[in-house]
Amino acid sequence: MTLLSVQTLTVRRGQCPVVDHVSFGIAPGECVGLIGPNGSGKTTLMRAALGLLPHDGHSSLSDPRTRARTAAWLPQERAIAWPMPVEAIVTLGRLPHLPRSGRVSDADQAAIDRALERTGLTGFRQRTATELSGGEQARVLIARALAQDTPLLMADEPIAGLDPAAQLATLGVFSDLAKAGRGVLTSLHDLSLAARYCTRLLLLSQGRLVADGPPAEVLTPENLARVFHLRARVLQTEDGPLFQPLDVLP
Numbered sequence: 001m002t003l004l005s006v007q008t009l010t011v012r013r014g015q016c017p018v019v020d021h022v023s024f025g026i027a028p029g030e031c032v033g034l035i036g037p038n039g040s041g042k043t044t045l046m047r048a049a050l051g052l053l054p055h056d057g058h059s060s061l062s063d064p065r066t067r068a069r070t071a072a073w074l075p076q077e078r079a080i081a082w083p084m085p086v087e088a089i090v091t092l093g094r095l096p097h098l099p100r101s102g103r104v105s106d107a108d109q110a111a112i113d114r115a116l117e118r119t120g121l122t123g124f125r126q127r128t129a130t131e132l133s134g135g136e137q138a139r140v141l142i143a144r145a146l147a148q149d150t151p152l153l154m155a156d157e158p159i160a161g162l163d164p165a166a167q168l169a170t171l172g173v174f175s176d177l178a179k180a181g182r183g184v185l186t187s188l189h190d191l192s193l194a195a196r197y198c199t200r201l202l203l204l205s206q207g208r209l210v211a212d213g214p215p216a217e218v219l220t221p222e223n224l225a226r227v228f229h230l231r232a233r234v235l236q237t238e239d240g241p242l243f244q245p246l247d248v249l250p
């Protein structure tokens with residue numbers, strides 16, 4: 001069973017492919033990190049895989065109904081426009097589950113409470129979301145995506161702007177979701193955290209998928225030099241792999 005299947009997905013901007021014949025699948029139990037330098041095509045790949053951008057090739061989530069049932073999507077933009085209570089925003093994640101009356105069932109409320117708890121926002125539920133800090137607002141949107149309770153969670157740089165504890169907590173939640181049989185696809189720039197929390201990494205370079213496998217097989221000195229122009233040390237420790245960038249290569 002796959003939660004997402006992408007075959008030869010290609011997105012062109014003008015004549016230039018910014019996602020170039022990318023194929024992969026995501027199965028339940030996988031927490032997959034999408035890594036690559038700025039402009040390598042991570043956002044474009046995820047948006048095309050969700051059917052939100054015109055593309056060639058195939059994605060199993062192109063169909064809006066399948067997408068709505070299968071995937072929660074956390075985009076990179078984190079602005080909350082409406083001065084609503086935090087709990088009301090997280091409740092929006094339950095919209096696909098609510099009856100026409102909009103009545104929130106006990107099961108819906110349990111999912112909302114769980115999402116607030118997982119993101120450390122239980123004490124914020126009555127606060128006006130627009131009055132929270134940028135990082136707190138980001139956590140509200142993560143909570144909304146978690147409340148959707150879909151088999152697959154797709155997140156674009158979800159830990160950008162979060163403090164270190166919130167970064168670890170967020171990726172811990174994603175990793176736990178995968179251990180519980182969900183699937184996660186998340187882009188991120190922190191290669192240490194990618195190595196530690198992801199079961200598998202997809203490495204993009206100039207729109208092409210140049211490596212796909214367990215973190216230790218993807219974060220090799222050769223790939224780091226070739227794709228990121230970095231010399232780095234990867235240490236295997238009892239707490240997982242630690243990644244230390246050392247120099248920018250010419």
Ligand SMILES: Nc1ncnc2c1ncn2[C@@H]1O[C@H](COP(=O)(O)OP(=O)(O)OP(=O)(O)O)[C@@H](O)[C@H]1O
Binds near residue numbers: 039040042045
């Ligand atoms: N609307 C657009 N029109 C033209 N080119 C675009 C557009 N959106 C993105 N691109 C180009 O597509 C390429 C991939 O962009 P994308 O945002 O997918 O990269 P990314 O890997 O997510 O980058 P980052 O790590 O900086 O968020 C970049 O070269 C970008 O300039």
